[in-house]
Amino acid sequence: MEDKSILKEFAPQIEKTSIKWWVFFLIFFGMAWFGVYGLYTQIADGHIVTGMRDNVVWGVYIVNFIFFMGISYAGALISGVLHLFKTEWRKPIMRISEILTVVSLLIGPTFILFCIGRLDRLHFLMLHPRIQSPITWDVIAISTDIVGCFIFLYLSFIQDFAILRDYKELKLPNWRKKLYKTLALGYVNTPAQEKNIRRVKNVMAAMIIAIAVIVYSVLAWIFGVTLQPGWHSTIFGPYFVIAAVYSGSGILIILMYIFRKAYHLENYITKKHFVNIGIIMLIIAAFYGYFTFSDYLTKWYGSVKADKVLIDKLFTDFYWFFILSNYVGVLIPLIIMGIPKFRTINSITFAAVIAVLGLWLNRYLIIVPTLETPYLPIQDTREAWIHYSPTWVEGALTFGGIGLFACLFMLASKFVPIVSISELTEEDPQEEKYM
Amino acid sequence: MENKEKDDNKSSRRGFLKLGAGLGAAAVASTLGSSLFSLSAAANSETGEKVKVLTTDGQLIEIDKAYIEKSKDTYISRDESHKGIPARKFVMVIDLSKCKNARKCVDACQEGHHLPHDHEWMRLYLLQESANTAPYWFPRPCFHCDNPMCVSVCPVGATYKRSDGIVLIDNERCIGCKFCMTGCPYSVRVFHWKAPSEEAKKEKYSPEKGFPAQEGTVGKCIFCPDMLRKGELPRCAQACPMGVIYFGDLVEDTVTNGTETIKFSDLVRDRGGYRYLESLGTEPSVYYLPPSTRQFPYERGLEGLDENIKDRYKNAIRSNNFSIDVDKSQKTK
Ligand code: SF4
Numbered sequence: 001m002e003d004k005s006i007l008k009e010f011a012p013q014i015e016k017t018s019i020k021w022w023v024f025f026l027i028f029f030g031m032a033w034f035g036v037y038g039l040y041t042q043i044a045d046g047h048i049v050t051g052m053r054d055n056v057v058w059g060v061y062i063v064n065f066i067f068f069m070g071i072s073y074a075g076a077l078i079s080g081v082l083h084l085f086k087t088e089w090r091k092p093i094m095r096i097s098e099i100l101t102v103v104s105l106l107i108g109p110t111f112i113l114f115c116i117g118r119l120d121r122l123h124f125l126m127l128h129p130r131i132q133s134p135i136t137w138d139v140i141a142i143s144t145d146i147v148g149c150f151i152f153l154y155l156s157f158i159q160d161f162a163i164l165r166d167y168k169e170l171k172l173p174n175w176r177k178k179l180y181k182t183l184a185l186g187y188v189n190t191p192a193q194e195k196n197i198r199r200v201k202n203v204m205a206a207m208i209i210a211i212a213v214i215v216y217s218v219l220a221w222i223f224g225v226t227l228q229p230g231w232h233s234t235i236f237g238p239y240f241v242i243a244a245v246y247s248g249s250g251i252l253i254i255l256m257y258i259f260r261k262a263y264h265l266e267n268y269i270t271k272k273h274f275v276n277i278g279i280i281m282l283i284i285a286a287f288y289g290y291f292t293f294s295d296y297l298t299k300w301y302g303s304v305k306a307d308k309v310l311i312d313k314l315f316t317d318f319y320w321f322f323i324l325s326n327y328v329g330v331l332i333p334l335i336i337m338g339i340p341k342f343r344t345i346n347s348i349t350f351a352a353v354i355a356v357l358g359l360w361l362n363r364y365l366i367i368v369p370t371l372e373t374p375y376l377p378i379q380d381t382r383e384a385w386i387h388y389s390p391t392w393v394e395g396a397l398t399f400g401g402i403g404l405f406a407c408l409f410m411l412a413s414k415f416v417p418i419v420s421i422s423e424l425t426e427e428d429p430q431e432e433k434y435m
Numbered sequence: 436m437e438n439k440e441k442d443d444n445k446s447s448r449r450g451f452l453k454l455g456a457g458l459g460a461a462a463v464a465s466t467l468g469s470s471l472f473s474l475s476a477a478a479n480s481e482t483g484e485k486v487k488v489l490t491t492d493g494q495l496i497e498i499d500k501a502y503i504e505k506s507k508d509t510y511i512s513r514d515e516s517h518k519g520i521p522a523r524k525f526v527m528v529i530d531l532s533k534c535k536n537a538r539k540c541v542d543a544c545q546e547g548h549h550l551p552h553d554h555e556w557m558r559l560y561l562l563q564e565s566a567n568t569a570p571y572w573f574p575r576p577c578f579h580c581d582n583p584m585c586v587s588v589c590p591v592g593a594t595y596k597r598s599d600g601i602v603l604i605d606n607e608r609c610i611g612c613k614f615c616m617t618g619c620p621y622s623v624r625v626f627h628w629k630a631p632s633e634e635a636k637k638e639k640y641s642p643e644k645g646f647p648a649q650e651g652t653v654g655k656c657i658f659c660p661d662m663l664r665k666g667e668l669p670r671c672a673q674a675c676p677m678g679v680i681y682f683g684d685l686v687e688d689t690v691t692n693g694t695e696t697i698k699f700s701d702l703v704r705d706r707g708g709y710r711y712l713e714s715l716g717t718e719p720s721v722y723y724l725p726p727s728t729r730q731f732p733y734e735r736g737l738e739g740l741d742e743n744i745k746d747r748y749k750n751a752i753r754s755n756n757f758s759i760d761v762d763k764s765q766k767t768k
Pocket of ligand 1: 588589590591592593594604608609610611612613614615616652653
């Protein structure tokens with residue numbers, strides 16, 4: 001029923017685990033445990049161990065939260081759009097972007113939990129919800145998103161599970177084979193089953209796109225609805241969505257690079273993929289630069305005092321952050337992707353790294369400087385409490401998050417082929433193309 | 436909705452007056468709209484000891500102590516704390532012309548609410564609007580807005596606005612998400628970074644007292660409803676040696692700083708009262724009287740401060756290019 005040769009090629013990826021894989025896994029696992037230790041310290045000693053204080057009440061945690069959520073939405077958007085448009089070249093990278101969506105969606109929301117003073121009362125969000133609060137919107141939106149993305153991911157896994165189940169030569173322990181059998185849900189690739197799954201996938205892809213836009217806008221409104229200078233901006237919803245896709249396409253390129261090297265996928269993930277995703281990144285970079293520019297221009301040009309104080313702060317205390325995130329982080333990817341001569345796999349990946357780092361800094365610039373410049377100047381408070389700088393605990397949890405992200409990704413790549421076999425072997429039926 | 440509330444207020448006040456008249460204290464009761472005290476229903480034999488009470492039209496009258504019942508230290512449960520004190524709409528007026536950063540309000544507040552020393556509910560700012568305007572001291576309690584951002588954004592209803600205008604926090608409901616802290620444009624809210632002191636822990640928690648506050652939740656100035664129920668002024672207003680802080684009731688249109696009782700509307704009209712950052716539309720319940728015809732030069736506010744408190748104004752003084760420099764004022768002292 002399917003091309004056995006492809007399967008043969010991918011089987012070793014899930015059958016054997018190299019020493020190198022273990023080394024990396026243990027490093028990331030160690031990072032995750034470092035995060036757990038940080039979390040333990042924070043719970044045992046209270047939030048005073050973080051750099052957060054009465055003015056800057058949210059710090060790196062919220063930055064990471066927005067960042068990981070952004071990656072996830074971008075993964076969803078990219079996989080959803082590519083799926084709906086039935087782009088032929090999408091097939092080898094679909095799986096990576098789907099896993100990216102789900103894994104970062106698991107990491108992101110945990111970061112917001114670290115900002116919460118009373119984790120023991122978390123269930124109050126369900127017991128006593130107030131629909132007027134953007135946090136409640138977020139709870140609803142994110143949980144919907146998690147469910148939706150899981151369904152989408154699972155749908156795209158079912159056919160692969162069936163293939164793995166039917167591939168008798170697979171050298172795996174019995175429980176793994178049984179697990180595939182259960183997870184395949186009795187899928188045997190009859191035309192009717194195939195048609196059903198394709199239909200559901202199309203519906204889910206469309207829904208995921210809508211959910212992704214809504215969820216990320218809701219997240220932006222947590223800041224947008226407040227009166228704080230710098231946050232109270234009508235542009236925040238779309239701005240956050242664009243920024244999310246920007247970081248997400250960057251992460252996708254980085255992951256493509258890593259998996260291409262690690263699992264020798266040179267035949268599948270080619271320069272074409274890097275260029276195509278790179279071009280998506282180029283277009284988004286232009287939008288993102290434009291949004292950033294218009295947001296700061298309107299704040300800077302006028303003379304509203306609170307805005308002026310914020311802009312002054314950005315160009316003094318945060319000068320290098322500002323340059324790196326909003327100039328370097330936009331221009332380098334624009335130049336590398338804009339000039340065809342520069343487009344090599346290595347340089348595109350480099351541009352992606354710059355874009356991702358720039359975007360993280362951009363998040364930091366949205367959160368911290370605004371909290372440091374409230375309407376009433378920060379006074380009559382301990383001097384050490386005025387400026388925010390993250391402590392080792394916040395660093396530990398950030399590294400922990402990255403470590404866990406990598407661990408989950410590595411485990412997922414051992415569980416199913418990192419390139420979707422069913423997608424690769426299957427033709428897109430002409431009549432179902434939407435575009 | 437607002438109108439309806441006002442009507443309710445009126446009728447209940449009338450009821451209160453009628454009750455007084457029925458007790459035969461007609462002469463007193465008919466003029467007594469007085470605010471922070473309540474008439475005793477049991478008209479005991481007169482003690483001969485007179486007490487000053489203010490009336491609705493802003494007059495000070497004397498009545499016998501027997502007619503006044505200082506309500507006891509009643510425990511107000513979390514549920515009860517959601518209801519305001521009936522027929523009240525509290526308001527504060529801060530006279531900036533008299534403030535010299537004596538910080539007695541801060542101390543009284545800290546002590547009364549068992550707050551640690553780096554955790555102030557009342558703050559004193561040294562403000563200057565622009566280079567050519569005069570600097571002044573600006574005490575900042577919670578503004579108890581009628582359109583409070585903090586209440587809107589709270590995901591679990593841990594902070595609420597009552598019928599008497601007070602915004603409270605229920606520390607047993609608060610999950611510590613800090614959203615209200617970013618929501619408040621006046622930086623009023625503070626986080627409880629530490630567990631409450633042993634002394635505070637001995638008492639039973641009520642949102643009206645604000646202690647023992649729990650670690651990991653949010654706190655702020657609450658206008659001392661526990662004092663108000665006893666018929667006393669909030670701690671800061673009582674403590675201020677300059678009489679800067681007037682507190683009172685919009686329904687009765689009177690405010691008092693403990694020594695002087697004035698009609699609120701007259702005071703605000705005659706002295707050009709205003710609300711801070713009116714443009715944000717939060718409708719604060721705290722009014723400021725501009726720092727005109729000042730009784731002290733603002734430099735006086737830096738005298739005699741503890742070194743660590745003085746440090747808190749270093750940046751303000753530097754960034755505003757005030758004529759004074761902190762270290763010099765230290766020497767002159
Ligand atoms: S910190 Fe507490 S009071 Fe403030 S919004 Fe969150 S739950 Fe509500």
